[in-house]
Amino acid sequence: EAQVTQNPRYLITVTGKKLTVTCSQNMNHEYMSWYRQDPGLGLRQIYYSMNVEVTDKGDVPEGYKVSRKEKRNFPLILESPSPNQTSLYFCASSAGGSLSGYTFGSGTRLTVV
Amino acid sequence: KNQVEQSPQSLIILEGKNCTLQCNYTVSPFSNLRWYKQDTGRGPVSLTIMTFSENTKSNGRYTATLDADTKQSSLHITASQLSDSASYICVVSLISNFGNEKLTFGTGTRLTIIP
Numbered sequence: 001e002a003q004v005t006q007n008p009r010y011l012i013t014v015t016g017k018k019l020t021v022t023c024s025q026n027m028n029h030e031y032m033s034w035y036r037q038d039p040g041l042g043l044r045q046i047y048y049s050m051n052v053e054v055t056d057k058g059d060v061p062e063g064y065k066v067s068r069k070e071k072r073n074f075p076l077i078l079e080s081p082s083p084n085q086t087s088l089y090f091c092a093s094s095a096g097g098s099l100s101g102y103t104f105g106s107g108t109r110l111t112v113v
Numbered sequence: 114k115n116q117v118e119q120s121p122q123s124l125i126i127l128e129g130k131n132c133t134l135q136c137n138y139t140v141s142p143f144s145n146l147r148w149y150k151q152d153t154g155r156g157p158v159s160l161t162i163m164t165f166s167e168n169t170k171s172n173g174r175y176t177a178t179l180d181a182d183t184k185q186s187s188l189h190i191t192a193s194q195l196s197d198s199a200s201y202i203c204v205v206s207l208i209s210n211f212g213n214e215k216l217t218f219g220t221g222t223r224l225t226i227i228p
Contacts (some may be wrong), residue, residue, distance in 0.1 A: 004156070035218075042117065042202070042218030043157075050213060090156050094214075099145060099164065102216075104156030 002027045006091050006105035013081055013112055021076045021108050023091030029103075031094040032074040033058070034066065036087040037107075043090065049074055050096070081112040115140040117205050117219035125225045130193055134222045136186040136203030144214065147204040148177050148188045151221065157202055160188070190224075198226045 004025045013019055025032065033048040035058075045058030049068040063085055065077040074093075078085060091105040117138045126132050138146070145164050149157035161170040161177040163186070169178050174191045190197055200221040209215050 040220060042220045043216075044218075045216070048213070056213075092156075099162055101159050101162065102157075104158070106156050107154065109154075 004091055004093050004103050004105040006108050011110050015082055015112055016080050019078050023074045024072050025093040029093035029095050031096045033092050034076050035090045038087050083112050086112050115217045117203055117217050119203050119219040119222050123223040126193055128226050128228050131191050134188045134201050138184050138205045140205040140207050140217050142207050144206040144208050146179055146186050149202040151200045151202055193226045195226050
């Protein structure tokens, strides 16, 4: 089944403790992206990657890092999480091109205390 | 500033009834417009994608319309079912100067279907 898999689904952590949220897709998609979703706001892009070793900032990149060493994986790294990074995070992938569909993961609900 | 505004914020209707959700956008240059369905706690799932030249696109009981002149879109749901209870998100796409596609998301309409 074609899918984007995120782990973990839920995570509670303390301020300053480094964490990684993994994202993997099995569709051989070139394009991958991370979003955060907060109440009353639309999804906002954090980082995106157009191919292996090619990443760029989205609209809200502060406090996040990403890497794209393999085509299928696109982990999101929070080096020093803060409470304002408490949010629902989604990874998405696409084959690329303006009419390509985006497949979203099931989400990771992160709470930073 | 590129924006996507949706109305209403929330809507409650009886099972079997029809409803229409609205989307206004100021995104430019426009590439395409998408409607997504998002169940609570899940990722968005694509319903329709429309380009500038398309006025309407259907997917089962879902029909999306687009008026690129007025920058408005609507999603019409026919004969609603309990499983239609979800948030519906309007997403407008543009192609950036760097050639990559950038999506602007609306905040969604929360639809509740009651028996």
